[in-house]
Every structure is written in C-alpha cells, then in structure tokens.
Amino acid sequence: MKVVILAGGFGTRIRDVADDIPKPMIPIGPYPILWHIMRSYAHFGHKEFVLCLGYKGHVVKDFFLNCQAYTRDFNIKLGGGPGCGVSFIDGRGELDWNVTLTDTGARSMTGARISRVREYVRGEDFMLTYGDGLADVDVPALVDFHRAHGRVATLTAVRSPLLQRPLALDNAAVRGFREQACGGPVNGGFFVFEPGVFDYLRGDEDSLESCALTQLARDGQLMAYRHEGFWQCMDTAAERDLLEALWRSGAPPWMSLLPTASLAAMNRLYQRFDQRTQMVVAAAPRGA
Numbered sequence: 001m002k003v004v005i006l007a008g009g010f011g012t013r014i015r016d017v018a019d020d021i022p023k024p025m026i027p028i029g030p031y032p033i034l035w036h037i038m039r040s041y042a043h044f045g046h047k048e049f050v051l052c053l054g055y056k057g058h059v060v061k062d063f064f065l066n067c068q069a070y071t072r073d074f075n076i077k078l079g080g081g082p083g084c085g086v087s088f089i090d091g092r093g094e095l096d097w098n099v100t101l102t103d104t105g106a107r108s109m110t111g112a113r114i115s116r117v118r119e120y121v122r123g124e125d126f127m128l129t130y131g132d133g134l135a136d137v138d139v140p141a142l143v144d145f146h147r148a149h150g151r152v153a154t155l156t157a158v159r160s161p162l163l164q165r166p167l168a169l170d171n172a173a174v175r176g177f178r179e180q181a182c183g184g185p186v187n188g189g190f191f192v193f194e195p196g197v198f199d200y201l202r203g204d205e206d207s208l209e210s211c212a213l214t215q216l217a218r219d220g221q222l223m224a225y226r227h228e229g230f231w232q233c234m235d236t237a238a239e240r241d242l243l244e245a246l247w248r249s250g251a252p253p254w255m256s257l258l259p260t261a262s263l264a265a266m267n268r269l270y271q272r273f274d275q276r277t278q279m280v281v282a283a284a285p286r287g288a
Contacts, residue, residue: 001048001143001192002121003041006113007034007131008054008104022056024131025063026240029247032063033234034131036254038097043258044139046127047097050120052104052113061101111206118198128191134243134254135231137190145225146192152221153197155213158188158231167224174222177214185224187213188231196221230254 007024024034038049053060068074073090077083100120104113114128127143137156146154155174157167166184168176178184187209200212216222230253234240246252 001046002050002124002126003038003046003048004050004052004114004117004121004126004128005034005037005131006110006128007051007060008057008106008108008113009131020056021059022054023234025056025059026234028134028234028240028243028252033134033243034060036134036252037129037131038099040134040137040254040257041127041139042095042097046139048100049097050100050102050117050126051131052117053101054104054106054108054113057101057103064099064101105204108204109206110208111201111212112204114208115198115201121195123195125192125194128193129189130233132235133189133231133233134252135188135190135227136229136254136256137227137231138229138257139190142190142225142227143192146223149223151223152194152200153213153216154192154223154225156188156190156227156231157185157224158227160186160188160231160233168217169224172223172226173220174213174217174224176217177209185226188227188233190225190227230256 005024007022009023024037025032027033028036034051041047041049051060068088069086072088074086074088076086100117102117102120104116108116125146127139135156135158142154142156149172157169165177166186167174168178169185177187197212197216200215201208202211206212213222232239232243232254234243243252
C-alpha cells in the first residue's frame with residue numbers, strides 16, 4: 001500500500017527554528033522529520049511513497065537526489081565517454097524505497113494536494129499522514145482495522161497534551177469535530193483511505209480537515225483507530241526541542257516497534273549520515 005505524505009505547508013509557527021527550509025525537512029537528530037516518518041512506515045513493509053510538495057519543495061527534492069551519494073561510498077568516472085557515471089561500491093544500500101515527489105502547489109490546501117496525486121495511487125486504497133508528526137502507530141493493526149469496517153476513511157485518534165478540537169465519537173465511528181477546544185481524543189493523522197475519498201475532494205480551497213473529513217463523518221464513512229501510545233506533532237520550536245531530546249535519549253519512542261537489529265542498522269546509517277545531511281540542506285538554493 002502506498003503512503004502519501006503532506007509535505008508542502010509553510011510551517012509559519014515554527015519559522016524561528018528554520019525559515020529557509022520546509023517544516024518536513026527540519027532535522028530531528030541528523031535526519032529530517034520526514035525521514036523518521038518514512039522510516040516508520042518502511043519498517044512495516046510500506047516502502048512506496050508519494051510526497052506532496054509545496055513550499056520550498058526543491059529542498060526536499062535535493063535531499064532525495066543526493067542522499068545516496070552522502071550515505072554511501074561511490075566511484076565516479078568523468079569525461080563524458082563510455083562508462084562514465086556513478087557506481088556505488090560499498091554495498092550498503094540499506095534503503096530500498098520508491099519515492100515519488102510531486103509539486104502540488106505552493107499555496108494549495110491539504111485537500112487539493114491529495115486530489116493532485118490521484119494518478120499516483122492508481123485507484124487503490126492508500127495511507128496518508130502529515131509531514132510533521134511522529135508516533136509509534138502499529139501500522140498493520142491500523143490497516144487491519146480499516147479493512148474490517150468497510151468504510152471509506154480511517155483516521156488515528158490520539159491523546160494530545162494541547163487543547164484542540166476533539167473528535168465526536170460514537171464507539172469507533174467519527175460523527176464530527178467538536179467546536180470547543182477541550183480534552184478528548186483528537187485527529188492524529190495516520191489515515192487509511194479508499195479511492196472513494198477523491199469524491200470528497202473538490203476544489204483548491206478545500207482542506208482535508210474542514211471539508212472532506214467533516215463530510216465523511218456526516219455520511220458515516222469515517223472511523224477512528226484509537227492509538228494509546230506515543231504521538232507528538234511538531235508545530236512549534238518547543239515541540240521540536242522535545243523530539244530532539246527524545247532522539248538524544250537513545251530510545252526515541254516513535255521507533256519502539258523496531259526490532260533491536262533493525263534499530264541498530266538504522267543507527268549505523270544515521271551515524272554515517274551525520275553532518276552530511278546538513279551539507280545537503282545547506283547546499284539548497286536560499287530564498288526560492
């Protein structure tokens with residue numbers, strides 16, 4: 001199942017951390033938060049990604065164009081003749097992801113971004129999440145829950161320390177979104193959608209949250225998968241600092257489901273990529 005990630009927002013509330021790169025590229029440890037999100041899905045075998053780019057999308061593109069060169073040893077033959085090009089020689093291709101990067105508009109709303117990648121999911125069900133939140137969601141259990149209830153859409157309901165608009169729930173069915181900010185489970189992202197979701201995505205001004213999800217709830221087509229584990233968004237500098245501290249603790253909770261061997265292999269990759277990621281980001285054109 002493909003994973004669509006919304007990676008095109010402006011991130012206005014976190015500009016004091018980095019105002020020259022898009023929010024999904026803000027690093028947690030040596031890697032951008034986007035990488036952590038993708039690594040979590042890949043652990044469960046979901047390695048086909050569609051990234052919905054917008055604000056400073058060229059930075060995301062530069063990262064993926066260069067990440068192999070910055071994490072692996074290679075030989076390059078120059079001169080333009082036969083056999084010229086790059087050959088990777090270290091055999092450490094830890095990542096076998098298939099990543100589609102597509103520009104969905106600098107100022108598009110979330111609904112429009114999803115609508116514009118319809119051709120890349122080819123009429124199949126797909127997962128979707130935001131490019132600024134980490135969690136230890138059991139992805140296979142989420143998918144099984146979605147397939148069992150037979151509705152168009154599933155969101156992941158989480159507990160948030162912030163006062164946000166809670167979900168109006170009837171057991172697992174989402175009936176709507178409460179207007180008052182108060183305690184209760186909220187939308188944490190980590191969606192699963194049937195192709196029918198595109199019937200709820202209409203215009204460039206429509207947001208996924210206030211338009212499509214609201215109508216899906218009214219139609220009885222939106223269900224909530226309850227996640228009681230770790231979840232944390234990154235909307236502010238303080239939240240970024242929290243995630244960074246958790247990373248530096250050596251046991252980041254969003255990686256708790258990875259087996260020890262897999263986590264050790266990923267740490268080796270991180271160590272190799274440390275410092276070099278910053279070179280990729282720094283090399284991106286500024287102010288575009």
